[in-house]
Amino acid sequence: MPMQRLSNKRVLLGVTGSIAAYKAADVIRRLREAGAEVRVVMTEGAKAFVTPLTFQALSGSPVHENLLDKEAEAAMGHIELARWADVILIAPASANSLTGLAHGRADELLHAVCLASDVPLAIAPAMNKHMWADPATQENVRLLAQRGVIFIGPDSGEQACGDVGEGRMIDSETIVARITELFSVGSLSGLTLLVTAGPTREALDPVRYLSNHSSGKMGYAIAEAAIEAGAKVILVSGPVALETPDRVTRINVESAADMEAAVKEQITAAEIFVSTAAVADYRPVNVQQEKIKKKENRITLELEKNTDILAMVKADYAKTFCVGFAAETQDLENYARAKLKQKNIEMIAANLVGSAATKTSGTFNSDLNELNVYWQGGETKLELGSKTKLARQLVALIAQRFSLHEINVQNENNVISLKQ
Numbered sequence: 001m002p003m004q005r006l007s008n009k010r011v012l013l014g015v016t017g018s019i020a021a022y023k024a025a026d027v028i029r030r031l032r033e034a035g036a037e038v039r040v041v042m043t044e045g046a047k048a049f050v051t052p053l054t055f056q057a058l059s060g061s062p063v064h065e066n067l068l069d070k071e072a073e074a075a076m077g078h079i080e081l082a083r084w085a086d087v088i089l090i091a092p093a094s095a096n097s098l099t100g101l102a103h104g105r106a107d108e109l110l111h112a113v114c115l116a117s118d119v120p121l122a123i124a125p126a127m128n129k130h131m132w133a134d135p136a137t138q139e140n141v142r143l144l145a146q147r148g149v150i151f152i153g154p155d156s157g158e159q160a161c162g163d164v165g166e167g168r169m170i171d172s173e174t175i176v177a178r179i180t181e182l183f184s185v186g187s188l189s190g191l192t193l194l195v196t197a198g199p200t201r202e203a204l205d206p207v208r209y210l211s212n213h214s215s216g217k218m219g220y221a222i223a224e225a226a227i228e229a230g231a232k233v234i235l236v237s238g239p240v241a242l243e244t245p246d247r248v249t250r251i252n253v254e255s256a257a258d259m260e261a262a263v264k265e266q267i268t269a270a271e272i273f274v275s276t277a278a279v280a281d282y283r284p285v286n287v288q289q290e291k292i293k294k295k296e297n298r299i300t301l302e303l304e305k306n307t308d309i310l311a312m313v314k315a316d317y318a319k320t321f322c323v324g325f326a327a328e329t330q331d332l333e334n335y336a337r338a339k340l341k342q343k344n345i346e347m348i349a350a351n352l353v354g355s356a357a358t359k360t361s362g363t364f365n366s367d368l369n370e371l372n373v374y375w376q377g378g379e380t381k382l383e384l385g386s387k388t389k390l391a392r393q394l395v396a397l398i399a400q401r402f403s404l405h406e407i408n409v410q411n412e413n414n415v416i417s418l419k420q
């Protein structure tokens, strides 16, 4: 009996009109063996290759096939299906379905479900080598990959049509292994993640301070999600009214200078640094020893710049994988990308705050958020959702980008050693 690494997980399997549609039967069998609950959505095209009855028998549930059918919608319609799934896997994915997905079409039940869902989407393409190599297909793949869609395969080899080349569906064992990895609680196992959260307080006198509205919720949710993903987590926290998540090591700080000192002390233990804290950019030059008295009609506060903790970490500990947060009131992408470049960090998660954000989310102190995540050469949008859900998605993305980053660093080292 294989390890039930997908127990409690709900996989929505999309089957499209490819000659490889029969191979979906083996994918279902392996998913179920791994403990997953499987529901199947078939396109019209797929039904020309395999009957829904086959997949119904193998998955143990009725197959979903119609979008504009009132009976089907009453049972489990496209929105329910989208909500039901923990992951959507399309195997095999035809060239035609890649076009539909890349261009946001919703005329097939499967495509409508994908549009309505915000869970990870994994795609195992299957087609003739010329169809796969066609610039239109490649452009669709690029578009989808850029949006965070996970491609599994295709494989190279002999094809049903007699051609030999790239395009055949990768074996079902590999597909199920990749789906398992997506949920793998160990995606950050063996790693230490240092996260800062909350506001800082910059003292004016013994009773007053300058601060901001940060609640710390996003950082705490990331700490929790990173624990779930198997990391050791150190949380450097400004003053917030939140409970420490289980198994997280929390270090409390007040001012930006305290936070800087705590981060410096802990950073050498961490491979990943996530900076969510709303660190004050400035602090008062003079902190009054006694309470400032209400005498003058007008007083002037002189401020000096605090250290940029994230930039400091990247500059002094270059190997650390650094993730920043940018809260902007306008022109999100430009500001976020500028920060990414200027601080030389690996990833930045950006959100709108202030009046521009109120239409959708509150961000500061809200339980909801939405994030645009940018890295060099790519980006993805994490749609409006609870901070817990977004944190899980962000941690999965961090794990993914971190492992690619490690491979690149290793490659660079190999190139350097070859040159020497």
Ligand SMILES: Cc1cc2nc3c(=O)[nH]c(=O)nc-3n(C[C@H](O)[C@H](O)[C@H](O)COP(=O)(O)O)c2cc1C
Residues within 6 Å of the ligand: 015, 016, 017, 018, 019, 020, 043, 044, 045, 046, 093, 094, 095, 096, 097, 108, 126, 127, 128, 131
């Ligand atoms: C015998 C046969 C085999 C086919 N195999 C594939 C295939 O492997 N991959 C593919 O992308 N299209 C293949 N097609 C074309 C698709 O079935 C066709 O584009 C269909 O519209 C796809 O529908 P769907 O994407 O809605 O499922 C095949 C067509 C035929 C007649």
